Amino acid sequence: MQERNIALKLMYVGTAYHGWQVQKNAVSVAETLEKALSTVVCHPVKCTGAGRTDAGVHAEVYIANFHTRSSIPTDRIPLAVNTRLPDDIVVVKATEVPEHFNAIGSCLRKEYTYRIYNSRLGNAFYVNRAWFYPKHLDESIMQRAADCFVGTHDFSAVRAVGTEVRSPVRTVHYFNITRTGDLIECRVCANGFLYNMVRAMVGTCVYAAEGKFAPEDVSAILESRNRTAAGPTVPPGGLYMTQLWYDEDVL
Amino acid sequence: MQERNIALKLMYVGTAYHGWQVQKNAVSVAETLEKALSTVVCHPVKCTGAGRTDAGVHAEVYIANFHTRSSIPTDRIPLAVNTRLPDDIVVVKATEVPEHFNAIGSCLRKEYTYRIYNSRLGNAFYVNRAWFYPKHLDESIMQRAADCFVGTHDFSAVRAVGTEVRSPVRTVHYFNITRTGDLIECRVCANGFLYNMVRAMVGTCVYAAEGKFAPEDVSAILESRNRTAAGPTVPPGGLYMTQLWYDEDVL
Incomplete structure (x- = not known):
């Protein structure tokens, strides 16, 4: 399978998290999402987020992207990852994007x-x-x-x-x-x-x-x-x- | 001081509570409110609520009443009790009501x-x-x-x-x-x-x-x-x- 670049649209309540960014000794949204995604695509995943949010900050809309060689159809990803995520993080859409797309760099x-x-x-x-x-x-x-x-x-x-x-x-x-x-x-x-x-x-x-x-x-x-x-x-x-x-x- | 009958208008998010009603081995909204009120009026307080709500049920509006011989002005009660309550219970109004008023019995x-x-x-x-x-x-x-x-x-x-x-x-x-x-x-x-x-x-x-x-x-x-x-x-x-x-x- 060709490597694909997938953009995820998500929302989260930030109260339980130490922000978006992966950090040592604190649970972040990115880490929680990456763990759930890894079990869906069967390989370790690194997500790039649209921006840092601090501990306790929420996102009604957030974009992250990651690369995968998994064959899972793109439109199946939201439901598959949501069943593995806590309720305070919800993926609402997945879109295949060009290789050069980057959730933070491409954000206008x-x-x-x-x-x-x-x-x-x-x-x-x-x-x-x-x-x-x-x-x-x-x-x-x-x-x-x-x-x-x-x-x-x-x-x-x-x-x-x-x-x-x-x-x-x-x-x-x-x-x-x-x-x-x-x-x-x-x-x-x-x-x-x-x-x-x-x-x-x-x-x-x-x-x-x-x-x-x-x-x-x-x-x-x-x-x-x-x-x-x-x-x-x-x-x-x-x-x-x-x-x-x-x-x-x-x- | 004459005994007064005070009606409290309040709101609460019920997620952390085992309902309105006082019960053994579980934290109820009534018990939490009574504890806070007791420290305001300096004597034990029993509250009558407008109705039972189950564990996890919320109230945007709720009425409870209690009797007191304390001399605290009625309009000072909300702020005084809120400083002693957790943030998920808020008293928004206190009103002196006739002796016969009862939050459940008087509810139309x-x-x-x-x-x-x-x-x-x-x-x-x-x-x-x-x-x-x-x-x-x-x-x-x-x-x-x-x-x-x-x-x-x-x-x-x-x-x-x-x-x-x-x-x-x-x-x-x-x-x-x-x-x-x-x-x-x-x-x-x-x-x-x-x-x-x-x-x-x-x-x-x-x-x-x-x-x-x-x-x-x-x-x-x-x-x-x-x-x-x-x-x-x-x-x-x-x-x-x-x-x-x-x-x-x-x-």
Whole structure:
């Protein structure tokens, strides 16, 4: 059998995992998926994921790809692997893709959504699914702060200190903050994200809503490239990968 | 301080609990709430709940009441008790009610909602929150079966075998089955429910949709008062208490 490159569309609740990435001494989504896939295709499997997600972060949509010489029909893979996966990871589609396809390298843009449950009292159904923030947040002020992040910038002020990447420049396509009842949703789309960038941007919008600085100051904070000038990194349980864009029809 | 009767409006995710009711050797919602309340009011507390819920069943809305001689202002109780409760139980309102008020005896009607995730593949976000049913269900057939339950009937055919209550006659006010994408919601309202009645009625609607009997046969099944003629008791994780009605302003 010719080697095939297979893209998997999946979703997962990240609460029980130490993020996507395989690590020592901690269960990751990738490792759990690779184990299940290995028993389906009868050889060890290495998966490439669309991006790192931290411990406790969720994915409504996620793309991973792997290579196999197995003869299993592509459309049989989701059901076969799901029976071997825990319920909090579900493969919803498998697509054969060209050899050069790579879940992270071929990704054109990504959307993350950060959810805040903003009510004086908590909500049992959002535990580990949204960040509970009891003080009222004015989402229109948050939006004015979020607007400062849109466009092409050096995002050093909102990336985890001590992380190194080739370039801290990214393009944010949109950053929309909406409220439905007690739930605030922050949807941000970019060509790529630095480590902790979404959670630090949301923390900065929350600081603006709290009056720690004016929402328009966020432009200067971003220009300062100083992580300590921006807001805090908010907790992981409110963060979801929600959309991905590829040239290939993998979604 | 005069003894007061306090009604609490709360919500809980039932996954971690053996139902509402206090039992030996298993953690119940009532016991967890009573422990937290006791430390707030500084004396042992007994709560009366709006109804039994089984292990794994949730409540978007639930009413309980208790008596206290504590001087704590009523509107301070929710926050005070929430800081002592696990995150999966949240008290959202406290109301002083007349001495004769009783969360179960004063309840005029209740609505339960049963959720079915009906798609060939599962959904990680609905684990323990909906029943995953991979075969397609026609909700219009389910509705025709559900219609047979509406009205005043002897519901012996859909109550747990071996349970005894004064009378098996109840009045179902409505039983509406709707689909939104892959999620089927079965909303049923009655003046009271027998043990396992909602889950057995939903199982009967599913059996009708599967063609095990015609939906119109459900009337004869109900008249037979024979539990084995009806459908199975579906799993608890899809069941939610969703609405309650009282003459008092406790909601």
